[in-house]
Amino acid sequence: MRIEPATRLSGELSVPGDKSISHRYALFGAMAEGQTAISNFSSSADCHSTLHCIEELGVQVNVKGSSVTIQSPGWQGLRAPSRQLDAGNSGTTIRMLSALLAAQPFETVIAGDASLNRRPMERIVTPLTRMGASIETAEGGLPPLKIRGGGLHGIRYDLPVASAQVKSCVLLAGLMAEGETTVVERIQTRDHTERALPIFGAPFRQNGTDLSVKGPSRLTGATVRVVGDVSSAIFFVVAALLVRDSSIMLQGIGANPSRTGLLELLLESGANIHRLETTVASGEPVSDLRVSYDPGLLARFPNVVEGDVIPNLIDEIPILAVLGTQLEQGLAVRDASELRKKESDRIHSVVSNLRNLGVMVEEFQDGFRIPGKQKIRGGQVKTYGDHRIAMAFAVAGLISEEGVSLDDPDCAAVSFPAFYKCLDSLHH
Numbered sequence: 001m002r003i004e005p006a007t008r009l010s011g012e013l014s015v016p017g018d019k020s021i022s023h024r025y026a027l028f029g030a031m032a033e034g035q036t037a038i039s040n041f042s043s044s045a046d047c048h049s050t051l052h053c054i055e056e057l058g059v060q061v062n063v064k065g066s067s068v069t070i071q072s073p074g075w076q077g078l079r080a081p082s083r084q085l086d087a088g089n090s091g092t093t094i095r096m097l098s099a100l101l102a103a104q105p106f107e108t109v110i111a112g113d114a115s116l117n118r119r120p121m122e123r124i125v126t127p128l129t130r131m132g133a134s135i136e137t138a139e140g141g142l143p144p145l146k147i148r149g150g151g152l153h154g155i156r157y158d159l160p161v162a163s164a165q166v167k168s169c170v171l172l173a174g175l176m177a178e179g180e181t182t183v184v185e186r187i188q189t190r191d192h193t194e195r196a197l198p199i200f201g202a203p204f205r206q207n208g209t210d211l212s213v214k215g216p217s218r219l220t221g222a223t224v225r226v227v228g229d230v231s232s233a234i235f236f237v238v239a240a241l242l243v244r245d246s247s248i249m250l251q252g253i254g255a256n257p258s259r260t261g262l263l264e265l266l267l268e269s270g271a272n273i274h275r276l277e278t279t280v281a282s283g284e285p286v287s288d289l290r291v292s293y294d295p296g297l298l299a300r301f302p303n304v305v306e307g308d309v310i311p312n313l314i315d316e317i318p319i320l321a322v323l324g325t326q327l328e329q330g331l332a333v334r335d336a337s338e339l340r341k342k343e344s345d346r347i348h349s350v351v352s353n354l355r356n357l358g359v360m361v362e363e364f365q366d367g368f369r370i371p372g373k374q375k376i377r378g379g380q381v382k383t384y385g386d387h388r389i390a391m392a393f394a395v396a397g398l399i400s401e402e403g404v405s406l407d408d409p410d411c412a413a414v415s416f417p418a419f420y421k422c423l424d425s426l427h428h
């Protein structure tokens, strides 16, 4: 696919429901007794992987467009799947669903595609094993995971890595375990699990960095609405800021501060972004965004992004790198070694693609540095099958001199199947 340099972006757009939140509502719906009705469910392939997996466990799932209805006997009534569960490309599916499997008195095997099967699982195997589950992995702590569960007991667990997937996995297992489970979270990661659990009737308490649940707990079905995915919207935000004369409106975008690290940095830099009135849907803040071309931003945006903000913008770093190429004083991203464990090694994917497009960049183990303002010549982009690399470099194509070619544009469907259609709709 070719992405040509753009002259102007304009129009209104909404993006699919948030991927992280959709996973959670689907999983909590599977754990809860009775009916759960979810509107604006994510169209992402990842969230549909979660739906397929819970169906294999005997949960009824009905999908009509973005409306999903789930009917479940609750976590104590699930049945053993007749085959190995397939989490596809989705880390959130395998890591959170493993908690549910760890509480079952039967054996389940779960794995994913080639990319997921290279991603580390010891981060959830360690706490789940301490809680009483028995889990076998492939060599090096990789999937497939063979999980035999049941008889879990609560633990206190100090998160060794800032990961919302690990936090959520331990809290979910805690709901199905005997006694209290506390996760100690010293660096805040996305808190969608904490916001959603009470809606499903699960007792959750927070005391400073201690996040606690008590089990065994009964969850009840709920009616919930998913806010628009800020991690999908951000590609258009950055595109509109960088493409001359652009002005776009993004509707219904999630505004949870544990997710909006990049948006906040832009707002603090006085970017031409107006956040319209914030409302709340199912405990999650949501707002419309008006974004216009802002060349002055390039002298005002910070030139170093590091430290505790990293987890709040971890999925936005590929598009942040594209913005970084345009900054007057360049950009360094540090403390982001977790990026090497995502759908691809995103430090390598970003650095090698920037170089392919004629941009100078220095690679570090935990990030990269792009020296001052550079032209993006254009050329070939290798997506590494990684959705966020495809979308970030499509935006790079818009501001390039010669355009870019993406080797595997379709991988965008992992989070945002209509991405290119939405982008086209902004060209007039």
Ligand code: S3P
Residues within 6 Å of the ligand: 019, 020, 021, 023, 091, 092, 162, 163, 164, 165, 166, 168, 190, 314, 315, 338
């Ligand atoms: C997610 C958490 C993050 C993020 C991923 C989704 C979640 O991963 O990168 O896209 O839904 O909890 P980690 O928890 O591994 O940091």
